Amino acid sequence: MAEYIGAVDQGTTSTRFIIFDKNGRIVGLDQKEHEQIYPEPGWVEHDPLEIWANTQEVIRGALLKSGIKGSQLAAIGITNQRETTVVWDRLTGKPYYNAIVWQCTRTHEICKELMENGGQDRFREVTGLPVATYFSGPKIKWILENVPEARAAAERGDALFGTMETWVIWWLTGGPKGGAHVTDVTNASRTMLMDLKKLEWDEDIMKIMGVPRQMLPRIVPSSDAATWGSTDEHGPLQARVPVCGAVGDQQAALVGQTCFTPGEAKNTYGTGCFLLLHTGHEPIPSRHGLITTVAYQFSGRQPSYCLEGSIAIAGALVQWLRDNMGMFEDAAEVEELAKQVENTGGVYVVPAFSGLFAPYWRPDARGVIAGLTRYVNKHHIARAVLEATAYQTRDIVEAMNRDSGVPLTSLKVDGGMVRNELLMQFQSDVLNVPVTRPSVAETTCLGAAYAAGIASGFWNERSELIENWQEDRTWSPRMEEETREQGYRGWKKAVDRTLNWVE
Numbered sequence: 286m287a288e289y290i291g292a293v294d295q296g297t298t299s300t301r302f303i304i305f306d307k308n309g310r311i312v313g314l315d316q317k318e319h320e321q322i323y324p325e326p327g328w329v330e331h332d333p334l335e336i337w338a339n340t341q342e343v344i345r346g347a348l349l350k351s352g353i354k355g356s357q358l359a360a361i362g363i364t365n366q367r368e369t370t371v372v373w374d375r376l377t378g379k380p381y382y383n384a385i386v387w388q389c390t391r392t393h394e395i396c397k398e399l400m401e402n403g404g405q406d407r408f409r410e411v412t413g414l415p416v417a418t419y420f421s422g423p424k425i426k427w428i429l430e431n432v433p434e435a436r437a438a439a440e441r442g443d444a445l446f447g448t449m450e451t452w453v454i455w456w457l458t459g460g461p462k463g464g465a466h467v468t469d470v471t472n473a474s475r476t477m478l479m480d481l482k483k484l485e486w487d488e489d490i491m492k493i494m495g496v497p498r499q500m501l502p503r504i505v506p507s508s509d510a511a512t513w514g515s516t517d518e519h520g521p522l523q524a525r526v527p528v529c530g531a532v533g534d535q536q537a538a539l540v541g542q543t544c545f546t547p548g549e550a551k552n553t554y555g556t557g558c559f560l561l562l563h564t565g566h567e568p569i570p571s572r573h574g575l576i577t578t579v580a581y582q583f584s585g586r587q588p589s590y591c592l593e594g595s596i597a598i599a600g601a602l603v604q605w606l607r608d609n610m611g612m613f614e615d616a617a618e619v620e621e622l623a624k625q626v627e628n629t630g631g632v633y634v635v636p637a638f639s640g641l642f643a644p645y646w647r648p649d650a651r652g653v654i655a656g657l658t659r660y661v662n663k664h665h666i667a668r669a670v671l672e673a674t675a676y677q678t679r680d681i682v683e684a685m686n687r688d689s690g691v692p693l694t695s696l697k698v699d700g701g702m703v704r705n706e707l708l709m710q711f712q713s714d715v716l717n718v719p720v721t722r723p724s725v726a727e728t729t730c731l732g733a734a735y736a737a738g739i740a741s742g743f744w745n746e747r748s749e750l751i752e753n754w755q756e757d758r759t760w761s762p763r764m765e766e767e768t769r770e771q772g773y774r775g776w777k778k779a780v781d782r783t784l785n786w787v788e
């Protein structure tokens with residue numbers, strides 16, 4: 286009897302497999318980090334074969350720890366770090382190059398060339414995206430131009446492109462023995478190659494980017510029982526389990542938070558930070574530096590869209606303080622350090638490590654610590670590091686309020702950083718809206734499980750999912766208006782200091 290749903294979350298820093306019961310409660314979990322490869326400043330890569338090995342290991346690990354068998358899973362769903370690009374050989378499964386990670390800035394020159402003809406908004410009307418190093422299209426172009434053999438193989442139809450859900454699903458469903466080569470609409474909407482309304486690859490952009498159609502996966506809904514087939518019974522699940530869902534991780538969190546109604550928003554605080562506002566069945570173009578993207582598509586239904594504010598560095602700044610500055614050993618310790626002082630002593634940290642993403646889109650920006658005086662100590666820096674995430678979120682909310690014309694009135698939050706209560710209170714203060722954390726913080730995996738569970742009939746109605754959502758805690762604003770606005774003015778000045786750094 287299939288009593289559970291499983292979900293793979295192939296994230297930027299780790300891969301996990303979580304098993305959920307019908308109430309959306311976690312009954313099994315395993316997780317493994319993978320290596321971050323930095324071959325040059327600003328470049329970030331992952332080894333796709335390490336990621337596939339880790340995926341198998343965490344699936345086996347979660348089953349073993351929970352005593353659940355693969356055959357007890359009604360279906361599985363996949364969620365993933367988006368944009369990260371792999372090109373591999375269809376006969377052997379061997380990657381032509383490491384996966385180029387979403388944070389990687391190596392396509393700066395390619396993007397500059399693309400912008401020469403039409404500027405940063407050249408493809409925005411069709412794709413919803415500005416030209417930026419963040420997205421997959423320029424990363425594919427880089428691989429085809431820089432890896433010997435890759436272009437010829439792509440033109441012959443031997444080289445396949447995929448984002449991480451495509452890569453993992455291909456392997457799970459048989460790999461070289463005929464694995465499914467598909468991408469879901471949410472991931473495809475991050476490539477800068479898909480027409481946002483038609484949900485098809487755009488011929489003109491493919492030509493401009495020099496990407497042969499043969500290498501692109503088929504675009505499918507995020508939740509569907511008939512698309513992907515089943516897992517290989519000789520694989521880590523040791524059973525044929527239908528793959529019924531695939532959703533990019535930030536959209537999966539939106540589903541996991543059950544933001545099914547236009548106007549609902551969530552913010553996920555992980556390596557980066559991603560605020561998504563559900564806007565309904567029509568894509569709304571952004572005029573204030575946000576992205577228009579697909580929120581999800583359930584089989585047989587119209588797609589839903591959202592406006593997204595993407596922040597490249599959030600929890601990664603805490604990791605930087607831990608690993609590069611050696612200030613503590615565990616990310617959670619940053620809260621205790623920051624609590625030792627009432628404020629940052631006038632210091633701001635702007636983590637423009639890979640330029641600034643939304644709403645600025647400035648690849649020429651680099652990080653700054655502004656406002657240093659002899660008075661400032663590590664406690665102030667720790668506090669400023671946390672505040673940076675809250676201020677970056679405020680930048681996004683300001684842009685979103687202007688784009689949607691409706692001010693945000695509350696925010697659902699999730700991700701690794703929301704354990705930090707100091708940050709959550711400050712977030713509520715600088716936004717001047719209540720901030721609510723759900724009791725299941727693993728909303729990303731839960732969203733992928735929901736996508737798979739709805740398609741497989743494990744859950745029948747979205748209302749069942751909404752019933753599963755439970756509040757853990759809400760923080761309400763308690764900061765004086767003047768303090769809030771003065772703090773934010775300082776932040777804007779600090780952001781200015783990061784610009785025009787890279788020549």
Ligand SMILES: Nc1ncnc2c1ncn2[C@@H]1O[C@H](COP(=O)(O)OP(=O)(O)O)[C@@H](O)[C@H]1O
Binds near residue numbers: 600
């Ligand atoms: N208590 C904490 N306070 C601040 N940051 C934290 C805390 N715990 C974890 N983090 C940060 O959260 C991130 C991990 O969150 P997670 O959602 O697992 O990220 P991802 O899915 O992007 O890998 C790390 O960057 C880490 O530095």
Ligand SMILES: O=P(O)(O)OC[C@H](O)CO
Binds near residue numbers: 297365
């Ligand atoms: O893996 P995460 O949680 O850092 O998310 C990465 C985003 O999907 C990048 O767009």
